[in-house]
Amino acid sequence: MPSTLLPREPSSTMTRRHFLVGLGASAGLVLGELFRYFPVYAQSFPDNAPITPFRFVQLTDTHLGYTGDANREVSRSLGLALKAIQGLTPSPDFILMTGDLTEFTTSAAARKARLILFRDTLEQTKIPLYAVAGEHDALLDRGKLYASVIGDLRYGFSHKGVQFIGLDNVSRGFFLGGDQLAWVKNQVQQLDPARPLIFFCHAPLYNVFAPWNWYTYDGAALRQLVEKFSNVSVLYGHVHQLITAYTANLYQVAALPTAWPLPAPGELVKLRPWPQGATHPYLGLGFRVVDVNATGRLLISNVRLDKEEEVYHAARLV
Amino acid sequence: MRHGWFKRVIVLAVFSCGMVGSAHGEAVRLPNPFRHRIEVPKIPRRDASVPTIARGAALFARACLSCHGPRGDGEGFAQFPGITAPPLNQLSASEWSATRIAHAIQNGDGAMPEWGLVLSPTEIQSLTLYIESLNGHVAPIPKSPSA
Secondary structure, three states: OHHHHHHHHHHOOHHHHHHHHHHHHHHHHHHHHHHHHHOOOOOOOOOOOOOOOEEEEOOOOEEEOOOOOOOHHHHHHHHHHHHHHOOOOOOOOEEEEOOOEEOOOHHHHHHHHHHHHHHHHHHOOOOEEEOOOOHHHHHOOOOOOHHHHOOOOOEEEOOOOOEEEEOOEEEEEEOHHHHHHHHHHHHHOOOOOOOOEEEOOOOOOOOOHHHHHHOOOOOOHHHHHHOOOEEEEEEEEOOOOOEEEEEEEEEEOOOOOOOOOOOOOOOOOOOOOOOOOOOOOOOOOOEEEEEOOOOOEEEEEEEEEHHHHHHOOOOOOO | HHHHHHHHHHHHHHHHHHHHHHHHHHHHHHOOOOOOOOOOOOOOOOOOOOOOOHHHHHHHHOOOHHHHOOOOOOOOOOOOOOOOOOOOOOOOOOOHHHHHHHHHHHHEOOOOHHHHHHHHHHHHHHHHHHHHEEEEEEOOOOOOOOO
16 A cells, blocks of 8 residues: 555654744744844944934943852842843933953853853843953853853944944953954944944953053054044943043043942052942942934943932033 | 563463463364254164064063063962963973973963964064073074074
């Protein structure tokens, strides 16, 4: 008897239609999983649309997984920051995370777990996330785990007429490297120098204090690449405090961390955080709200976790 | 007698005029401090492509001091929890040849950056010379290719 005349067993046989439906579903699952692991960075880049005013938040140095006296509950201070961010009116279009999502660990499994914890925590806010790695996340394995859990180490995107470029100046050392500089050169050649350009990275692109690794070895080479641009800002973290500097045509600003503050640079001593204060546990912690107006200028507001009423106290138009 | 006294006065007057005149003449010959130029001989500089310990020391201060310490003894100012940068002033010459030191700088390992991505081969050789000098190894005297 020909086998085609036998009654079909749905569990053991598959028609072409079933196969295609299954294939499509599998592809969807795989793509869904990919986008879960790789946040959607791809937007039109460059973007020639007129600038529409918008708001975004800079979050930095959350150091999830840290245990010690500098912050006895890093997840709690991150939760406070996220709660404040979710309560902002108008709400931010996205969160820009400038590195050190997790605390350094030599265990790859622990690092992966911490990165997943960060990703899942941020996903609960329902606010899109654009992140770059810090040296705590990426130096030990050259960013491999970070790339698999969070996303690309460097990328560019445009949002409502403003150009953003995320840089990796930590995963191979505190430098950009010739390959990345060539990539940036190729990116900026496609961009309009009259439009605002915002770099975001972990370490500063100038020498804040090299003995504490607060610098980018070849940052000057990047500054030369954007000489023609009239409005360039660099948002960075790493230094765990507010530092502002104009270097040639670049306006470079560091944001408050949510983990712990660090001393001001200048003394040739070992870099150590202070123990968290019992009376002011969130002193020196916070995040940044950036409002971009129609001319592309940035209104920067630094929000302190210990004094929410001072949200706009440090507002500054750039 | 009176004639002899007059002669001596005349000779003395002429001698005095000569002294004043010669002093005045020397003052005229002095160079004008605002006009004369001092020609400084040019100091010959080494070829930039030649590695030197001095360049290595400058690079060390910029790129290595933060983790390995100003003396290269591992007492750096910025460290990661759980790991420390190894001391670079206790390297045995038999285990750490110049080639191995240069390889470590070039390729990195773990938290040690891949400096070969930003430093030139000459700069890596300069750093190698400096690290060898920290250990008292006899550093070879580099020679210019043109010499």
